[in-house]
Amino acid sequence: MKKILNKTKRKLRNRKKLKQVNVNRLRISVSKSLNNLSAQIIDDKQGKTIVSASSIEKDMKAKKVKKIDKSTLVGETLAKRAKDKNINEVYFDRGENKYHGRLKVFAETLRKNGLKF
Numbered sequence: 001m002k003k004i005l006n007k008t009k010r011k012l013r014n015r016k017k018l019k020q021v022n023v024n025r026l027r028i029s030v031s032k033s034l035n036n037l038s039a040q041i042i043d044d045k046q047g048k049t050i051v052s053a054s055s056i057e058k059d060m061k062a063k064k065v066k067k068i069d070k071s072t073l074v075g076e077t078l079a080k081r082a083k084d085k086n087i088n089e090v091y092f093d094r095g096e097n098k099y100h101g102r103l104k105v106f107a108e109t110l111r112k113n114g115l116k117f
Contacts, residue, residue: 011096018093029093037074037102041082051085053078071102075109082115092117
């Protein structure tokens, strides 16, 4: 139970800080499971998802790659789709996850492909 409570606290603490920093930007929300990673760009004012990418998608599932490489592929896909919708500035909501490993690789890939946060 303690681990679940710590994750919930971390999630709420991160969201609180991000809402203070938010200046007319969209939010990248990331969810991670043991094998997959999915992310979406959300407009909080309208409450709508604008762009999403996941390692569960058909074209990504066809490639047999390691988890870190999946994070890179998802990051490249999301950045490309965001550029098509003219999205440049966002803020990164890592949720209850720590910023290391697959999440860090994902964020760095987004930065390399032109998203600013």
